[in-house]
Amino acid sequence: MQTACLLSWIKSPMPAFFLDSKDNPKIKHLRALIEQNAYRKKNRQTVLEGTHLSLAWLEQKRSITSIFTTEAAYSHPDLEKIVSLYDGNVFVLSESLYKDLSTLGTSLACLAIVDLPTSREALNFAEDTLILDNIQDPGNVGTLLRSAAAAGIEQVVCTKGSASIWSPRVLRAGMGAHFSLNTYENVELEDILSKFTIPVYVTSSHQSESLYSKNLRKQCVWILGNEGQGASKYALEKAEAVAIPQPGGQESLNVAIAGSICFFEMVRQRL
Numbered sequence: 001m002q003t004a005c006l007l008s009w010i011k012s013p014m015p016a017f018f019l020d021s022k023d024n025p026k027i028k029h030l031r032a033l034i035e036q037n038a039y040r041k042k043n044r045q046t047v048l049e050g051t052h053l054s055l056a057w058l059e060q061k062r063s064i065t066s067i068f069t070t071e072a073a074y075s076h077p078d079l080e081k082i083v084s085l086y087d088g089n090v091f092v093l094s095e096s097l098y099k100d101l102s103t104l105g106t107s108l109a110c111l112a113i114v115d116l117p118t119s120r121e122a123l124n125f126a127e128d129t130l131i132l133d134n135i136q137d138p139g140n141v142g143t144l145l146r147s148a149a150a151a152g153i154e155q156v157v158c159t160k161g162s163a164s165i166w167s168p169r170v171l172r173a174g175m176g177a178h179f180s181l182n183t184y185e186n187v188e189l190e191d192i193l194s195k196f197t198i199p200v201y202v203t204s205s206h207q208s209e210s211l212y213s214k215n216l217r218k219q220c221v222w223i224l225g226n227e228g229q230g231a232s233k234y235a236l237e238k239a240e241a242v243a244i245p246q247p248g249g250q251e252s253l254n255v256a257i258a259g260s261i262c263f264f265e266m267v268r269q270r271l
Contacts, residue, residue: 016090016091018093019068019092020094022100027093033047045116048064049104049171050104052175053112054112055085062179063115065112066112068090068092068113069090070094071092071095073108073109079109093109121182126196126197127219128152129155129222130144131156131158131235132159133162133224133226134160134162135158135226135227138164138170140173140254141162142169144256145165147259148259154180154182155182156181166178196221198221199221201221202231202239202240203255208241208242210242211244211245211265212245216266216270221239223239244261244262
């Protein structure tokens, strides 16, 4: 039997409902958004996990569709703050059902369904830009978005094959960086690269000049390639390759670390 009973004992301006069945349509919808990229695209929604992301989202004056939590977490001050900024229903789950859905484990119980934003502006071919060329690890993508936002890069392009920017795992790694960026997904590199009117750099450990020999004081584009194969042949042909000196002799750096080094060398030169 599917249960969705109103919890009258919860003192909140928003109605709270208890859900205890994994077969409840709302739970099925939530699980599919967490686990299936195609389902997220079809429904134009995703899931924010944890109070930090939900609060950051609301502080950007964006709306939340539904919130799912547990009885133990409902009265926590962090969740109360989120609920005070929210004007929809709160669904309270059993601890076991929530744990089955959660990917964070020990964090305060908070899963929020939100509508996927659309890019409000056309890609600006004269502004600092990060291009993720088939980067597939969600942790790397989220970390790069976070570093880019911290370095003042405001637009990020992901080519086909890259991890979905709005997947819960990428959102978690990005820690809210998404919300201050203009993002563009499923872009063909061949369709945009020639349109940039500023220098375009690609990281490569082969046939490259040192990152530290470049003048990065003006706007530029950074291309970072696949974790295993590196940047695409097209990117290496059309962009200026740069390498990060590694006197310790390692073959390569993690792509998120390499990208962050590039971004903050750019920041250092512009101070």
